[in-house]
Amino acid sequence: MTTTTTTAAISLRGLSKHYGAVRALDGLDLEIRPGEIVALLGPNGAGKSTAMEMMVGLATPDTGAVSVLGTDPVTATRTGLIGTMLQAGALLPDQSVRSMLRMLHSLQAHPMPLADVIAQADIEDLVGRKMGALSGGQAQRVRFAIALLGDPQVLLLDEPTVGMDVGARRAFWDQMREVAATGRTVVFATHHLDEAEREAARVIVMDRGRVVADGTGPEISAVVAGRVITLRGASPEQIAGLPGVESAAADETDPRRVRALCSDSDAALAALFTGELAAAVHEVLVSAPGLEEAFLRITDHEGDAR
Amino acid sequence: MTTTAATTTAATARTTAAPSAATRTVRYALHTTRMTVTNVMFMVFTIALPVGMYLLFGMMFGEAADGQARGMIMVNMAAYGGLGAAVTAGTQIQEDQRNGFLRQLIVAGLSPRSFLVGSVMAASAVILPALVAVGVVGLATGVEVGAGPFLTTVVVLWLGLLPTILIGIVLGMVLKGGAAMAGGVVTMMAMAIFGGLWMPLEMFPSWMQQVGQAMPTYWISQLGQWSMYDGELPVTGLLVIGAWTVVLGGLCAFSLRRAVGLKRR
Numbered sequence: 244m245t246t247t248t249t250t251a252a253i254s255l256r257g258l259s260k261h262y263g264a265v266r267a268l269d270g271l272d273l274e275i276r277p278g279e280i281v282a283l284l285g286p287n288g289a290g291k292s293t294a295m296e297m298m299v300g301l302a303t304p305d306t307g308a309v310s311v312l313g314t315d316p317v318t319a320t321r322t323g324l325i326g327t328m329l330q331a332g333a334l335l336p337d338q339s340v341r342s343m344l345r346m347l348h349s350l351q352a353h354p355m356p357l358a359d360v361i362a363q364a365d366i367e368d369l370v371g372r373k374m375g376a377l378s379g380g381q382a383q384r385v386r387f388a389i390a391l392l393g394d395p396q397v398l399l400l401d402e403p404t405v406g407m408d409v410g411a412r413r414a415f416w417d418q419m420r421e422v423a424a425t426g427r428t429v430v431f432a433t434h435h436l437d438e439a440e441r442e443a444a445r446v447i448v449m450d451r452g453r454v455v456a457d458g459t460g461p462e463i464s465a466v467v468a469g470r471v472i473t474l475r476g477a478s479p480e481q482i483a484g485l486p487g488v489e490s491a492a493a494d495e496t497d498p499r500r501v502r503a504l505c506s507d508s509d510a511a512l513a514a515l516f517t518g519e520l521a522a523a524v525h526e527v528l529v530s531a532p533g534l535e536e537a538f539l540r541i542t543d544h545e546g547d548a549r
Numbered sequence: 550m551t552t553t554a555a556t557t558t559a560a561t562a563r564t565t566a567a568p569s570a571a572t573r574t575v576r577y578a579l580h581t582t583r584m585t586v587t588n589v590m591f592m593v594f595t596i597a598l599p600v601g602m603y604l605l606f607g608m609m610f611g612e613a614a615d616g617q618a619r620g621m622i623m624v625n626m627a628a629y630g631g632l633g634a635a636v637t638a639g640t641q642i643q644e645d646q647r648n649g650f651l652r653q654l655i656v657a658g659l660s661p662r663s664f665l666v667g668s669v670m671a672a673s674a675v676i677l678p679a680l681v682a683v684g685v686v687g688l689a690t691g692v693e694v695g696a697g698p699f700l701t702t703v704v705v706l707w708l709g710l711l712p713t714i715l716i717g718i719v720l721g722m723v724l725k726g727g728a729a730m731a732g733g734v735v736t737m738m739a740m741a742i743f744g745g746l747w748m749p750l751e752m753f754p755s756w757m758q759q760v761g762q763a764m765p766t767y768w769i770s771q772l773g774q775w776s777m778y779d780g781e782l783p784v785t786g787l788l789v790i791g792a793w794t795v796v797l798g799g800l801c802a803f804s805l806r807r808a809v810g811l812k813r814r
Binding site: 299300301320321322323326327329331333334335337338342345346347349350351352389392393 | 580588648656
């Protein structure tokens with residue numbers, strides 16, 4: 244057993260960053276402990292990528308401090324303490340996967356043997372291919388391999404499963420779990436609530452450059468998920484009056500449908516089918532809201548919804 | 550495979566044992582050189598064009614000045630070939646990184662400065678084949694020069710071309726995509742013409758001659774002539790080339806700082 248340490252894997256304190264008039268980060272505070280698997284969840288523009296860029300020293304905050312395993316991000320990057328899978332990180336199209344991996348491998352401070360990297364990222368079938376000939380999902384696997392090259396203690400993955408189909412996604416997370424099981428700290432950004440809930444022990448929800456929720460997957464799902472009921476044959480006012488319904492309005496894409504956001508969809512359905520509307524309503528659907536909609540529930544910017 | 554506990558001591562140990570910035574720079578330069586040299590089109594264009602032009606001009610004007618004209622055509626075409634390779638390599642290397650690969654290199658542990666130095670080293674390496682090819686064809690087709698002066702000339706041309714590499718890199722950082730390539734070609738032509746590499750500068754109107762005397766290419770050619778056929782060392786040339794190198798080096802460093810932060814993908 245090694246000595247336990249209070250050094251955070253990643254510590255962000257009061258980070259602010261403006262890009263022109265755009266506020267990317269707005270006083271972001273975050274502490275991630277060694278060995279944690281953390282999902283950064285948030286809509287586009289929430290500041291996830293900017294926060295990750297600061298963790299590896301690609302961006303510098305206007306104010307605030309970043310530390311990675313007790314050192315600064317640039318040192319952490321140069322010494323291979325932190326490995327990164329950049330979002331859509333550029334790959335040189337004319338080169339083979341092997342040649343590019345070799346070059347990046349030679350730059351690492353303490354590289355993991357290349358054969359191990361290839362096995363762990365499951366890219367044996369890709370090493371002979373030209374980078375430009377890879378599909379989106381295959382390119383993501385190569386980017387994952389690049390993140391592993393330095394044998395990092397902290398692994399940052401910015402939207403790792405973008406461009407992957409369902410099968411590839413599942414295979415990717417299987418690989419990732421094996422890599423994480425060796426005690427690494429893993430931080431990944433995602434748009435997908437289900438992915439965050441399933442793969443991370445801790446989910447941090449970001450919006451507008453701040454942390455708006457931080458908890459276990461089930462805790463976050465309980466807050467953000469809720470249920471949406473859509474139906475025909477009743478007015479929004481009638482539906483809004485049901486128990487367990489937070490709000491109801493005509494559906495944007497089909498005005499004759501009513502769309503109701505529920506805090507307790509079971510109670511709402513029970514009341515619906517035992518009350519006077521039971522005979523009138525039809526085509527009743529219950530679904531989970533999209534992430535964007537879910538965010539409205541916890542980020543209270545309904546007032547300026549675009 | 551071992552897993553290290555995330556302690557500060559581990560962090561310190563890693564910091565001290567890492568390969569030096571110089572080692573990483575050299576590794577990056579070697580890889581980039583290998584990639585450029587194995588690019589067949591690049592090599593054909595940068596070698597065939599100046600060799601072809603040397604043969605053409607040599608046939609037309611080579612006998613003038615007791616055959617010294619042939620030697621000067623060789624120097625000028627070698628300089629032109631090196632210029633072409635330098636500008637092309639600069640824009641090409643830079644273009645590859647503009648699309649975000651530089652960020653990939655930085656998170657792999659290469660510092661922006663190492664990237665810049667490595668790029669210059671790689672471009673310096675890939676201009677040598679063009680210089681040597683024109684020189685060897687020159688020797689084979691009747692240029693009379695001793696081994697010493699010949700080698701000195703190759704080295705003088707090679708070193709003198711440094712600012713032209715920096716021009717390529719700056720163009721690559723400032724211009725985008727097709728514009729960088731087009732900008733490279735235009736710059737290369739302008740520097741070749743105003744530097745008197747294709748036709749002697751004395752054939753041009755005086756304003757062009759004045760512009761030409763501020764060009765590094767003109768002085769590269771003069772220095773080549775000096776090392777081939779002796780005469781007085783053109784000190785002005787050293788100053789002009791040095792000034793271009795310093796200014797362009799500063800521009801490179803400045804553009805690089807912007808390039809790192811802003812390019813998302």
